[in-house]
Amino acid sequence: MSAPSHPALAHRAASRRWLPRSFxxxxxxxxxxxxxxxxxxxxxxxxxxxxxxxxxxxxxxxxxxxxxxxxxxxxxxxxxxxxxxxxxxxxxxxxxxxxxxxxxxxxxxxxxxxxxxxxxxxxxxxxxxxxxxxxxxxxxxxxxxxxxQLLVLMVGTALLMTAISFFFMRGQIRPIRRLARAAEAFGRGQSTAYWPSGPTEVRAAGTAFLDMRARIERHIEQRTLLLSGVSHDLRTPLTRMKLELAMMDETEVEGLIRDVAAMERIIDTFLDFSREGSTDVRTKVDALALLTEAVEGTAHDRPVAVSGDRIEAELMPEGMRRALSNLVSNALNYGTTVRAHVAQGDHTLMFTVEDDGPGIPEPDRDAATRPFQRLDSARSNTAGNVGLGLSIVRDVARAHGGSLRLGRSDLGGLKAQIIVPT
Incomplete structure (x- = not known):
């Protein structure tokens, strides 16, 4: 979090630095x-x-x-x-x-x-x-x-009352910690058992959290059902179109074949977006092997430099593989030299994909991670790009309790990093 820019806020923050951090x-x-x-x-x-x-x-x-x-x-x-x-x-x-x-x-x-x-x-x-x-x-x-004797009595009474207060206070703070753990787990895509308890104010906050979690889960479920249903329903007419085009002269329908292929890629992207985190579970995997699989499954015959140490980490392998594939695919689409790296920091695991393409200007990086946001201004979409690639990567990172960071690579292009806690 950045430091307060307003002088009054900065003075207030400085005056409270001596206070303990925890409640x-x-x-x-x-x-x-x-x-x-x-x-x-x-x-x-x-x-x-x-x-x-x-x-x-x-x-x-x-x-x-x-x-x-x-x-x-x-x-x-x-x-x-x-x-x-x-x-x-x-x-x-x-x-x-x-x-x-x-x-x-x-x-x-x-x-x-x-x-x-x-x-x-x-x-x-x-x-x-x-x-x-x-x-x-x-x-x-x-x-x-x-x-x-009076001093001993005073100190002894003070210590006894302080111990009683500490025990009572621990019981009052425990419901707040349970609520914080439930909220943190939900932020990582995990729905843990939680029931409101403690004082009235904490119970009200816990009830509000449960209502919010239920609304978000219903929203995610509706989004998943909508995208999955539409995408699956479109596959049937799309398959008939591909069969009909296959029986026609290829030179006459070359443009239609490209459009159908773009539509198929759009549908696959919708399915990936709707499936994100729905069935994946955390498993201990080799992070370097996961990165290598994602690169080999995406790059095919194009060279991509993969480096890093073998690191055992608990990840959602399907979601992380999909996110890394999206980053590698974007890098190959916009650059000629691509490299991927995995490293372990202080309580974090970092996947990095870099390219020598045009990159993304800093003012546009936040918009690039939003769903259905495309940075190009072309009205046509013959490549099948619907602006969900980086959004899927960001959602996968958030499901792991981490984040997606975009920056400038020393190769000259985009540097995308998935940072997740370990």
Whole structure:
């Protein structure tokens, strides 16, 4: 798909590049983002405010005990405070909110406080003073115990609710995936079993798809019956005309013989167009051998260079052989040098037929693949060309889930490529 040409569309597309591609991932993002935002809001508003306020209050109470022990050291054992002398290192982790709040309160209360260490001993606070003394007491005296329990509960609840949401969301997206698979299979010419399910909107889309598929199948069936019936009915009078012309002097009816041959080719083309994809089934075949058979059955004694590797692929052999024969026939009609090639790409199989003829101008290439579109302006049709050759090729490519690509060959003529997924 080409990039948006309008500046507003280009800006909108660029602004959405960060979004996930699938609906499942986008729905998951919609579920996860609010949970993360709520967790952060609770952590900032509750943990920071609540635990800091609790720490300030408990530290204020502990501050009186510290002052009492400094004045009367004999009371230290009764208050679970250990005294000592020597240097003390100041170390409070950056993310320790309660430790930072405690240090601010103690520094404001004691001018000679030089160090606050909450890391040296686990669950212990050590204070160092300017006179070379230090004291140590349990961390629980100045901050709430087990503050991580709320965090664990929050994270655990969030993970549980996210898992439940994912399971529920998978059940809601499954009907959409089933509808997408059915539509993709129908685009490849396969009618798979499908029944609408899921939410109301998905059921409505599924019902609309089934109605559309039924209408298209009826249209294809009517087209096939019409072309087959007309073509078969025309064969009987055409055969009588050929018998009558065969009993006449060939020099007198030479023009009529050419017209009858052109009519026969037109009828054969109609039959090919009506039979396209009706009875063919996918079979694993050798792509190079299939291309060689199509070339040999069409080129007869004219030289056509065939190249490529032996590639095993699941194809509709009758339809693909017919499509390749049409491409080779067109190339031989309009060019003198023709070559055919088969190659395998990334998850694709590519058949290429090239010639050195006049080619097709780029503005006319789309019209050339439409049914009953002829690029020549002649009113007569003595060659039996009804404009269905490339249309049949395009339909066969689409039945395989692929496409027909027309371009310019380095031989100077048309380069036709059938690209199908593998």
């Amino acid at each position: 499942y991932a986008r729905a998951a993002l919609i579920l996860i983002l609010p949970i993360i935002v709520i967790q952060l809001a609770v952590a900032v508003m509750f943990l920071q405010r609540h635990y800091e306020d609790v720490t300030v209050q408990m530290t204020t109470n502990m501050m009186r005990e510290i002052a009492l022990v400094r004045a009367r050291p004999a009371l230290a054992p009764d208050l679970e405070i250990t005294l000592g002398t020597g240097p003390a290192e100041d170390h409070v982790r950056i993310w320790d909110l309660s430790g930072r709040a405690m240090r601010e309160v103690l520094e404001a209360a004691f001018d000679d406080l030089e160090a606050v260490n909450t890391v040296a001993l686990r669950k212990t606070v050590q204070l160092g003073f300017a006179d070379g003394t230090w004291m140590r007491f349990p961390r629980s005296n100045v901050s709430a115990s087990n503050p991580h």
